[in-house]
Amino acid sequence: MLHAVELRKAVLSLKRQTDGEMGDFVLSEEHEPKEFSKLAALVTDPFSLELSSKKISTKLTQEASRTARELDDDLRRIMSDINSLAAKISALMEFETVFTELEGADALMKMLDFCIDEAELSFPEAILEYMKLQRVFFNKKLFVFYNLKACLSETELSLLYRSACYEKYAVLLVEDRQRSALPEEKTVVVDNDLCVF
Numbered sequence: 573m574l575h576a577v578e579l580r581k582a583v584l585s586l587k588r589q590t591d592g593e594m595g596d597f598v599l600s601e602e603h604e605p606k607e608f609s610k611l612a613a614l615v616t617d618p619f620s621l622e623l624s625s626k627k628i629s630t631k632l633t634q635e636a637s638r639t640a641r642e643l644d645d646d647l648r649r650i651m652s653d654i655n656s657l658a659a660k661i662s663a664l665m666e667f668e669t670v671f672t673e674l675e676g677a678d679a680l681m682k683m684l685d686f687c688i689d690e691a692e693l694s695f696p697e698a699i700l701e702y703m704k705l706q707r708v709f710f711n712k713k714l715f716v717f718y719n720l721k722a723c724l725s726e727t728e729l730s731l732l733y734r735s736a737c738y739e740k741y742a743v744l745l746v747e748d749r750q751r752s753a754l755p756e757e758k759t760v761v762v763d764n765d766l767c768v769f
Contacts, residue, residue, distance in 0.1 A: 579748055583616065583718055586746070590614040590716075599714060612714040613706045618695075618723055621702040623688040631709040632686045633678075640677040647677055654680075696728045696735075703741050714742045721751045730754055 582596070589595035589608040599608045615621065622628060640647050651674045658671045674680055693701055699720075706712035715736075721729060733756040736743050745757075753759045 576748075579746075583746060586612075586614050586716055587616070601713075611712060612716060613703075613710075613712040614716045614718070615702070615720075616718045618699060618717060618720055621698055623690050623698065623702060623705065628705055628709065629685075629687060631705075632688070633681050636681040636684070636686045637677045640681060647680070651675075651680060696724060696732045699732060700735050700739070703736070703743075704739070707741070714744060716744045716746060718746050719748055720745050721747055726752070726754060730756060733757070 585595040586597060589597055590612050592609040595608065597608065599606050599612060601611075655673045658673070662669045662671055674683075688701060688705070690698065699717075703712075703715050706715070724732065733743075733754065737756070750759075750761055
């Protein structure tokens with residue numbers, strides 16, 4: 573099974589490059605080579621998309637803090653009310669207690685623990701949300717998926733392609749076998765002899 577060995581080597585090379593190591597692939601923009609790890613995201617398991625990772629959670633909290641500044645008057649009033657409530661609770665307790673007053677949007681936003689509502693997302697929507705998060709927060713421009721076609725119906729795949737095209741996501745699918753091509757796809761086949769056609 574030479575095919576399996578070569579496919580594994582190619583996917584491992586992509587993985588190493590997304591992790592910042594050297595590899596066999598070159599990513600360029602306007603004929604200028606770019607650092608693969610900075611611009612590409614590799615998904616080998618689309619069932620385990622990191623929509624709630626620590627990095628994403630931190631970025632969502634930062635985004636919530638930026639957004640909250642647009643509601644500055646409401647934010648100040650609410651934080652004042654929370655601090656007043658905490659002072660009343662502290663005074664009513666039979667122990668001598670103190671509390672940490674809320675100061676600024678960051679503390680409140682961190683307490684609210686914003687996250688992506690994964691339960692409301694279909695499988696294709698979760699993939700699109702992943703790409704959006706990666707592009708907005710980490711400046712990823714190329715999304716490489718391994719065997720994604722095995723996980724989606726033709727209708728879902730076609731809708732995913734249309735949405736990705738609308739959002740201007742660059743998507744590369746690496747498949748272990750040739751499946752029926754959709755009109756939105758540009759297919760390149762690498763055979764067992766590593767010939768490209």
